Amino acid sequence: MELYRKIGLLLAVVTLLAAASGCSEADKGGELPLKEELILAIGGEPEEGFDPTTGWGRYGSPLFQSTLFKRDHEMKLVPDLATDYSISEDGLRWTVTLREDVLFTDGEPLTSADVQYTFEQAALSGSTIDLSNLMAVEAPEPYTVVFRLAEPQSAFLHMLVATGIVPAHAHDERYARQPIGSGPYKLVQWDRGQQLIAEANPDYYGTQPNFKKLVFLFLPEDAAFAAARAGQVDIAAIPPAFSKQEVPGMRLEAIRSVDNRGIMFPYVPAGEETAAGYPIGNDVTADRAIRRAINVALDRAALVDGVLEGYGTPAYTLNDGLPWFQEEAVIEDGRPEEAQKLLAEAGWVDTDGDGVLEKGELQARFRLLYPAGDVTRQSLALAAADMIRPIGIEMEVEGKSWDDIRKQMHANAVLLGWGSHDPQEMAAVYGSSFRGVDFFNPGYYSNMAVDAYMRDAQHATSEEEAIAFWKKAQWDGTTGLSAKGDAPWAWLVNLDHLYLVKEELDIGRQQIHPHGHGWPVTDNIEEWQWR
Numbered sequence: 001m002e003l004y005r006k007i008g009l010l011l012a013v014v015t016l017l018a019a020a021s022g023c024s025e026a027d028k029g030g031e032l033p034l035k036e037e038l039i040l041a042i043g044g045e046p047e048e049g050f051d052p053t054t055g056w057g058r059y060g061s062p063l064f065q066s067t068l069f070k071r072d073h074e075m076k077l078v079p080d081l082a083t084d085y086s087i088s089e090d091g092l093r094w095t096v097t098l099r100e101d102v103l104f105t106d107g108e109p110l111t112s113a114d115v116q117y118t119f120e121q122a123a124l125s126g127s128t129i130d131l132s133n134l135m136a137v138e139a140p141e142p143y144t145v146v147f148r149l150a151e152p153q154s155a156f157l158h159m160l161v162a163t164g165i166v167p168a169h170a171h172d173e174r175y176a177r178q179p180i181g182s183g184p185y186k187l188v189q190w191d192r193g194q195q196l197i198a199e200a201n202p203d204y205y206g207t208q209p210n211f212k213k214l215v216f217l218f219l220p221e222d223a224a225f226a227a228a229r230a231g232q233v234d235i236a237a238i239p240p241a242f243s244k245q246e247v248p249g250m251r252l253e254a255i256r257s258v259d260n261r262g263i264m265f266p267y268v269p270a271g272e273e274t275a276a277g278y279p280i281g282n283d284v285t286a287d288r289a290i291r292r293a294i295n296v297a298l299d300r301a302a303l304v305d306g307v308l309e310g311y312g313t314p315a316y317t318l319n320d321g322l323p324w325f326q327e328e329a330v331i332e333d334g335r336p337e338e339a340q341k342l343l344a345e346a347g348w349v350d351t352d353g354d355g356v357l358e359k360g361e362l363q364a365r366f367r368l369l370y371p372a373g374d375v376t377r378q379s380l381a382l383a384a385a386d387m388i389r390p391i392g393i394e395m396e397v398e399g400k401s402w403d404d405i406r407k408q409m410h411a412n413a414v415l416l417g418w419g420s421h422d423p424q425e426m427a428a429v430y431g432s433s434f435r436g437v438d439f440f441n442p443g444y445y446s447n448m449a450v451d452a453y454m455r456d457a458q459h460a461t462s463e464e465e466a467i468a469f470w471k472k473a474q475w476d477g478t479t480g481l482s483a484k485g486d487a488p489w490a491w492l493v494n495l496d497h498l499y500l501v502k503e504e505l506d507i508g509r510q511q512i513h514p515h516g517h518g519w520p521v522t523d524n525i526e527e528w529q530w531r
Helices: 002-020 112-125 156-162 221-229 288-297 300-306 336-345 375-391 402-408 424-430 448-458 463-474
Strands: 037-041 069-071 077-079 082-087 093-098 134-141 144-149 185-191 195-200 213-217 235-238 250-255 260-264 312-314 365-371 394-400 413-418 489-495 497-502
Touching: 037 221, 069 156, 077 082, 093 112, 112 134, 112 144, 221 235, 260 375, 288 336, 288 375, 288 489, 300 312, 300 375, 300 489, 336 375, 365 375, 365 402, 375 394, 375 413, 375 489, 394 402, 424 448, 424 463, 448 463
Parallel strands: 037 213, 037 235, 365 394, 365 413
Antiparallel strands: 069 077, 082 093, 093 144, 134 144, 185 195, 195 213, 235 497, 250 497, 260 413, 260 489, 312 489
C-alpha cells in the first residue's frame, strides 16, 4: 500500500508540473516538438543543500556552480573557469589564471576574489574537502589566484576539480538553499523532500545545454521505477533488483563506477564514548581474526551475480581500478575452510554446539546496520550474513535511519559506501586523524605506518610518487589497510549505476561515476540531447 501511495503522490506532482508548464505537446497539433524540459528521478537530494564550501558537488557535478577544472569522460583534466596553471619548483605555490567572461547568475562578474573567498570558507568549514595543507589563498590580480601550500601536495589538483566557486558578495547562511553560481543551470525552486526545479543559465560561458528546464523528483527507488513505468520521467535511477524488468519506451544504461559498498568494522575494543556520549568499539570485531575470516569467507562474485544481477564488480579496496589501486591487495575469497582455520588459530571455538563460535566469555556475534529503505544495501547485508554464518560468525542485520546509524556506528558494523575520484578520500576513511569525524573512519581504525604512507602520498611532488605511497598504504608486503593487512573493512562490491532512460534521450559519454551522493550523471549535461 505504501508503494501505491507514493505513486499516487508522484502522479499528482507530475500532473501539477505539466499544468504549470502550459499546454501539452498534443494540444499543439501536428508534429510534436522536442521537449525542452526533462523530468529526472535520480535520487540524491542533498540534505545539507547546495553549498560547495561544505561539500556539495564533491561527488559529481555541482551543476549550479563552476569549478576551476573538470575531468572529461576519459578522466582527463580540462579547464573550466581556469585558463592555465603553474606550480613553483618547490611545489608550494600554485598559480591559476581565470577566464574573464564569467558572470554569476545575479549578473556580477566572477573574479579571483571569489575563488579566494570560496577556498578560505571551505577550509574554515571543516567540510569533506581536506584543505589542511592550504596555508593561504591570494588574489594579486582580478583574474589570477595564488594558492600557497605548507608542503608540496600532488593531489591538490583534485581540490581545484572538486570545489565549486561561490560569490563572495552573496554567500550567507541562506546560500545552501538559494545558491547563486556560474554553472550551466540555476536553481529556481526547491521543495524539500519532493522536487527541485532548475532553469538553464542564459549567461553561461560554456556550451548552452539543450534543455531549458530540469525537474528533479526526489523519489524512493521503488517509486522512481514506478514513475518510469508510468512514463512520467525521462530518466530514473534504479536498483539492480529492477534491472531485469523491461520498461516500454526506455532503455537501461549501466555506467561503471567506483561507487562501492562494504562492511565497516569497529576496530577498537568497547569501553570508550564519543564526546556526545555514543559508545565506541566492539570486542568481537576488534579481533583481527574475525575481520580477516569474514573477508576470506565472502564470495564477492556471487554477491555481484545474486544481488546486483551482474551489474557490478567485486570490491577489494576503496578504490578498485583507479590509478592508485594496489592490485596486490586483492585476496582470494570464497574460502570458508580457510576462514575457519584462521578463527581456530585465534582461539575461536564452538563449545556449546549452537553454530556460533566463542572465545572465553565472548560470542562471535555482532550487529550489522544498514540504512533502512536502501534495497541494495539490505540485500547485500543479508547475503553477506548468510555467507559467513557457516563459519560460526553471526551478523544480526538491522535496518536503521541515518540518525540512528550516526549514533551507533562506532560500536556496530555498518554497511557503508564510498568511492571518489580523489585519492585523498583514502586518508579520510582510514586516517587516524579522522577517527570519529562525521562518517569518516567511524570504526576508529589506526595504523601509524599507514598514516605515514598516506602523509607521504599527500606531500609528494609528483602524481607518480604519490601513487606509489597510496599503494603501500593499502599493502606494503607486511602491513596495510586492506584485507591482507588490518582488514578494518570487508569491501563487497562496486556498483554499476543503472538508469532507465527514454529511448530518444542521449546522455552523452559518461565518465566513471563516483559515489552517488551528488548527481554524477549530469556532469556532462551540456551534451544531453534528443536523437
